Structures are given as structure tokens and as C-alpha cells.
Amino acid sequence: MILLRLFIAFVEVGAFAFGGGYAALPLIERVIVHRYGWLSMMEMTDVVSISQVTPGPIAINAATFVGMRVAGLPGAIVASFATVLPQTILLFIIGIFFFRGKRPTTIDHAFLALRPGVAGLIGVATVSIFISAIFLSTSPIVIDPVALVAFSVVLILRIKRVNLFPLVFLGAGIGLLGHLVEYLTGTGASPR
Amino acid sequence: MGLWKFFLKIFVISMMTFGGGYTIVPLIREEFVHKEKLIGDEEMLDLIALSQTAPGPIAVSTALLTGYKLKGRRGAVVGVIAATLPPLIIISILYFFYTWFASNIWVRAALRGMSGAICAIMIIAVYDLAKAALKKHKIFSAIIMVAAFLTGLLTSINLGLIILALALIGIVAFHYVPEEKMP
Structure with a gap:
């Protein structure tokens, strides 16, 4: 039965996709393209590019897309929830120990190093977001003026503690406006 | 905060998590650390660290653990569902015209500005979290x-x-x- 095969395939993707984001891509590709043949390599590239312009984790985006392709909306639902099932079960068990009662001091000690470590790792993610957002190309260095304006404006407003959610839309607005200006003046940088 | 309100908050947050992974962190902080003051920044770092111990999308794990922390096991399940539904709904709809959408010049333009904005938002979040750590x-x-x-x-x-x-x-x-x- 096709729904069961989708379920098994995406439980595997969810269970072995460590590291998040694009780290999961080779695994998704191996299972979906090579083993089951549900998508061609070209379609896989489409999934990646659609993931870039939509919210949400790439693994769920891929699951929904493949589910729709193979078995319509029921397939999309089964595949997406199959993807998040392994982590749900695992974190449920971890949660029982972490949130209930008194924690052993050993665990507290681990977190004294994990807190600064995690802050450093989020810093790494921020650097890579900065590079992919602001630079159209890194060699030679070509800066995206529209992204840079959005970045600067939002940074200043955020330092002044303006609410975050409208700022994301402000960014989108600056993007559209910037493109309009480029279009009217004929100075457009090549779109990614 | 009721379960339903928590569901809506995570649903909206998930809908705005562009770029995947850690970009959910500033959004969760805005709602639950700043606005509702239900979680501190140190606890936030703990939840992010814990979410790394499981496979699968970081955003979903962070939503699950935030739910667990605030509303127990039911909160955890609600967190997972609320984080998974927006991408599921959006891709199901876009499936029918994804090539047009992904290559649409105005969509790309909005995204250029949004990536810049999200990047600035991340920098402030990292600064705050580093200070807490x-x-x-x-x-x-x-x-x-x-x-x-x-x-x-x-x-x-x-x-x-x-x-x-x-x-x-x-x-x-x-x-x-x-x-x-x-x-």
C-alpha cells in the first residue's frame, strides 16, 4: 500500500536527518530519488528551490511535495507527519526526564557548557545566513543592495526593540520596492 | 496560556520561519521570552540544546520542547502539529504551480528583502543569547x-x-x- 510505503520512507528520513536544514538533503535524495524513484533529480532541485521561497523545514517541504505527487493530499499528510514522528517520540522520552522532578547535577553541568556552546553554534548559522542573504556572489564579491538596505533598516529597528513580526514583512516590502526601483532604472542585479 | 492560544502562536511562528533551522529561535523568543515572559533566555538555550539531541527539523523540535515546557505532554503534541501544519498546507497548495511560484521574480524580490531582515533579526538574537550564556x-x-x-x-x-x-x-x-x- 502506497501510504504505508510513504510512511516508512519518511520515518527513515526523519530518524536519520541529523544536523538540520541542508544536512538532510543527501539523505532525502537517497531515499526519495534513488531508492523509491518518487522524484527525478530535476524535481528534487525544484523542491529545494521552492523550499527557499516558502517557510518551514526542507524535510517537511520535501515530504509534502512527494506525498502530493505519489498519493495526493492523504499522501502529503502521512509523509509530513511521518517525518516528524521519530523526533517526537525521542523528545517525548527525553522530556519526561528533563521536565519532571529534580535533575541530576551531572545534567546541570552538561548544560553549563551547552548554553554558551549553543549560542556559538547559532552564531555560525547566522554567519551563513548573512553570507547567503547579503552577497549575490562571494568571488568576486557582489553585494545585493536591496538585501543590504533591508538588513540595515531592520537591524536599527530591532536594536530599538521594534516588534519582530512586522519587521519580517517590512523586509519583504523593501525587497519588492527595491526590485521595482531596479526595474524602473534598469539597474537590476541578476535574480538568484 | 491555553493550549489553543499556544497552537495559534506556534502556527504563526512556523509560517514565518523562512530559511529553516535556527531562524525559529528569534520568533519563539519574541513570543515566549519577551511578550509572555514564560521562558528565560537561559532556559531557551537549554531547549535549543535539547532539540539538537533528536534528529529531524530543529524548528519542530524547538516547538515541541517549548510546548512541553509550558503545557506538558499535550503541549508537546500541539507544538509538533502547529509547527508541521503551515509547511504542509503551503506546499500542498503550491504543488500545483510550484515552478511558476519558485521562479516568480516578485516572490524572489520579496525574499531578497526578507532574508536581509531575518539576518538582522538573527544577529540581535545571537547577541542576547550570548549575553545570557x-x-x-x-x-x-x-x-x-x-x-x-x-x-x-x-x-x-x-x-x-x-x-x-x-x-x-x-x-x-x-x-x-x-x-x-x-x-
Whole structure:
């Protein structure tokens, strides 16, 4: 039965996709393209590019897309929830120990190093977001003026503690406006 | 906060998590650390660290643990569903015209500005979280932070392994040096 095969395939993707984001891509590709043949390599590239312009984790985006392709909306639902099932079960068990009662001091000690470590790792993610957002190309260095304006404006407003959610839309607005200006003046940088 | 309100908050947050992974962190902080004041920044770091111990999308794990922390096991399930539904709904709809959408010049233009905005938002979040992480044991924490940053930046070691190493470093370091003596 096709729904069961989708379920098994995406439980595997969810269970072995460590590291998040694009780290999961080779695994998704191996299972979906090579083993089951549900998508061609070209379609896989489409999934990646659609993931870039939509919210949400790439693994769920891929699951929904493949589910729709193979078995319509029921397939999309089964595949997406199959993807998040392994982590749900695992974190449920971890949660029982972490949130209930008194924690052993050993665990507290681990977190004294994990807190600064995690802050450093989020810093790494921020650097890579900065590079992919602001630079159209890194060699030679070509800066995206529209992204840079959005970045600067939002940074200043955020330092002044303006609410975050409208700022994301402000960014989108600056993007559209910037493109309009480029279009009217004929100075457009090549779109990614 | 009721379960339904929590569901709606995570649903909206998930709908705005462009770029995947850690970009959910500033959004969760905005709602639950700043607005509702239900979680502190140190706890936030704990939840992010815990979310790294499981496979699968980080955003979903963070939503699950936030739910667990605030509303127990039912909150955890609600968190997972609320985080998974927006991408499920959006891709199901876009499936029918994805090539047009992904290559649409105006969609791309909006995204250029949005990536810039999200990047600025992330920088402020990192600054706040780093400050919270440096509250205790300043020197020890600073060394760990820089080491983790450089390891993540310069090597391609899997995040899960880095998390495991960090936990071990903490356990070993505080086994030999008591908490009150750690610089």
C-alpha cells in the first residue's frame, strides 16, 4: 500500500536527518530519488528551490511535495507527519526526564557548557545566513543592495526593540520596492 | 496560556520561519521570552540544546520542547502539529504551480528583502543569547562559546556530535572544578 510505503520512507528520513536544514538533503535524495524513484533529480532541485521561497523545514517541504505527487493530499499528510514522528517520540522520552522532578547535577553541568556552546553554534548559522542573504556572489564579491538596505533598516529597528513580526514583512516590502526601483532604472542585479 | 492560544502562536511562528533551522529561535523568543515572559533566555538555550539531541527539523523540535515546557505532554503534541501544519498546507497548495511560484521574480524580490531582515533579526538574537550564556562562569563560557563557533564555522563536523562533545566537556570540567570555583 502506497501510504504505508510513504510512511516508512519518511520515518527513515526523519530518524536519520541529523544536523538540520541542508544536512538532510543527501539523505532525502537517497531515499526519495534513488531508492523509491518518487522524484527525478530535476524535481528534487525544484523542491529545494521552492523550499527557499516558502517557510518551514526542507524535510517537511520535501515530504509534502512527494506525498502530493505519489498519493495526493492523504499522501502529503502521512509523509509530513511521518517525518516528524521519530523526533517526537525521542523528545517525548527525553522530556519526561528533563521536565519532571529534580535533575541530576551531572545534567546541570552538561548544560553549563551547552548554553554558551549553543549560542556559538547559532552564531555560525547566522554567519551563513548573512553570507547567503547579503552577497549575490562571494568571488568576486557582489553585494545585493536591496538585501543590504533591508538588513540595515531592520537591524536599527530591532536594536530599538521594534516588534519582530512586522519587521519580517517590512523586509519583504523593501525587497519588492527595491526590485521595482531596479526595474524602473534598469539597474537590476541578476535574480538568484 | 491555553493550549489553543499556544497552537495559534506556534502556527504563526512556523509560517514565518523562512530559511529553516535556527531562524525559529528569534520568533519563539519574541513570543515566549519577551511578550509572555514564560521562558528565560537561559532556559531557551537549554531547549535549543535539547532539540539538537533528536534528529529531524530543529524548528519542530524547538516547538515541541517549548510546548512541553509550558503545557506538558499535550503541549508537546500541539507544538509538533502547529509547527508541521503551515509547511504542509503551503506546499500542498503550491504543488500545483510550484515552478511558476519558485521562479516568480516578485516572490524572489520579496525574499531578497526578507532574508536581509531575518539576518538582522538573527544577529540581535545571537547577541542576547550570548549575553545570557555568559552570565555564569564568564571565562569558561567565553572559551566554550568561541570554540563552538570556530568548530562550527571551520569544520563540517555534524551538529549532533558537537552537542555531545559540549555536554561531555561540561560534565568533565565541573567534575574536576567545583561550580563556585569555575572562573
